Amino acid sequence: MPKIAKTLTDLQVKKLTTDGYYAVGGVAGLYLRVVTPNKYWVFRYKLNGKRRDLQFDKYPNVSLKIARERAEDFKKLQKQGIDPIEWRKNKALEAKAQENKAQIASMTFRMMAEAYCKYQIEHERYEEESKDLGLFKGHLKNYIYPIIGDILFQDISYDHIAKILSPIWCEHPALVRKIRSDINGIYAWARALKLTDKESPTTPSVLKNLLPKRPPAAQKNHPMLPVDEIPEFFADLHARLSISARCLEFAILTATRSGNAREAKWVEINFNTKQWIIPAKKMKVSSNGDLIIPLSTEAMAILKELKENSLGYSDYIFPSPIGGGFLSDASLKAVIKTMHFEKIQATGKGYVDPNELDKNGNPRMITAHGTARASFRTWAQDDKLGNNKRFDERIAELCLHHKITDAYNGAYERNEAIKSRTEMMQAWADYCYSGIMRND
Template sequence: MVKANKLTQLQATKLKEAGMHGDGAGLWLKVTEGGSKSWILRYAFNGRERWTGLGPYPDVSLVEAREKASAWRKQVREGIDPMKVKQEAVAAARVADAKAVTFDWCATQYVESHRSGWKSAKHAEQWTSTLNTYASPVIGKMDVGLIETAHVMRLLEPIWHIKSETASRLRGRVESILDWATVHKYRNGENPARWKGHLDSLLPARSKVAKVKHHPALPWQEMKPFMAELRAQAGIGALAVQFTILTAARSGEVRGMTWDELDLDNRLWIVPAERMKAHRELS
């Protein structure tokens, strides 16, 4: 009977001589010229000798190597080729990886499916930029079905207190993408990025993190001299500011005005729905 368990933990640690050092029953500790060590198992199946690696030492301890070797020998006794089992497991894992739907892929699909409904190309660019900067490095390559609260917190916590608005938008965008993935059956269960009843228990409200700072406003008592000074200035910029004040329009709507939006005969300016934040035509 072949004697097993010849090596001790101390011997395995101190071995420096390059070569194969036997523990018995086909288990060997291989030491390279460079000093690295790994476990090798020699076994026979259907009369054919085979060698397989069981992992590097000390990542795989002496005890673990013996347990692995014992499991392989048990399969051989049962008429199972452990090498074939290992190869099939690796192949199955590769197939599973190939079929996995990643967060990045879902994000791309979400943006593309909503792009036509957004008011501008810039909005899509902002979505993509935020996700690429903060989400993709952390969860981009993950199977979207495996994303949990801890992963979402890893995205948000580093910026929640210093970039509160960006963090809030990021959370909302991640939530939307995960909802999209759920509807498409790529994941199940609750959305780990939802705020109400979930993340609001883990993070302070954005309003408590950073006070809203409004743009300075001109006191109404100063409007008359301001408008007089504005009218005295030349240039399209001054005219645009006057027009914005008199119509209470958004600056972007005024700056994006085109001649075909103007009905000069009826003194009307018709802003098309696609240029309005509320997506409704305004005149």
């Protein structure tokens, strides 16, 4: 045990100015440490035969009298087999935990959501300008914050979530799922970081009891252009010079989803074999493998023209005019919308699918997806054109990257299928361009 030193007075302690350790007496192990210009109280003790120093307060913020009282408390802990240093650390952690708990308890949903966004960006789960983060923030601003933004995070209930979802519950089930997932993600993150122990109030089996019963969902397809109107539409489209128009044209010629066309990169094009190879990871059904698309003469002409005029600032074939990223889905929709309304003004009838009606019973405007894929598939088996006898429907399914599961599957996925698909894609391009006057 440390020896009990001579008991110093306040005045004597005050006069200690040379750097070093000074036993101040009154309690064995209590020292004043001088590190000019500062002075610190230190409790020196032994634990398992090893000396330990606990620097616990600053002088004169803590007086000699209080320092002795605290040193006595440390000695009592030591006698109970408790390490004073570890005890003090735990006390500090407890105090910090209580402070954090109080701070978290005062956080609104908006504050927690903003902390969540910041964390995701810092840990590179979201890119700051990414589309996904933009959509997430849009859901927060337009649907979530108006209802629960200023309510304490800990107080959010199922009733609050039901109030958010109620206006969109029946007509927008996909949006409902996304918003519920957004809120659930914030709660999952907060629980993982121990910011809350509250369960997410988003369990579907609970929410459905607080929301109206949904009417049976009507089956909706992507509106497609009737096959006999394709040549006229293509003549109209081909005359437009925007990058969005070329992208839409390319998507239809290749019978691909607009997302694949918009995100197509030059590295995916093999100019020697005249093929576009879309990696499996970019396909809707990645398990079907890479999609090899034979490129028609017309599709190759689009690529060659764009390549010649490319400034090399983007990896994308159809770059956005702003930033060089890929085109947005809205850009292709805008092309169709413009063409549709211009045709209405000229002829009284736009580009519509007569078999797909809106809630008012009117034919719906065509979509890029429907025209590129459904129109192609219908054309491939159109009996008026004789294509039902000319083309094998399995080849059409392979062109669309649909999995063929019958006994012919293996044969059609070998090189013979590429040849047949090449012939089909060229025939489709010829039909699309049949309304265009060309000098070949």
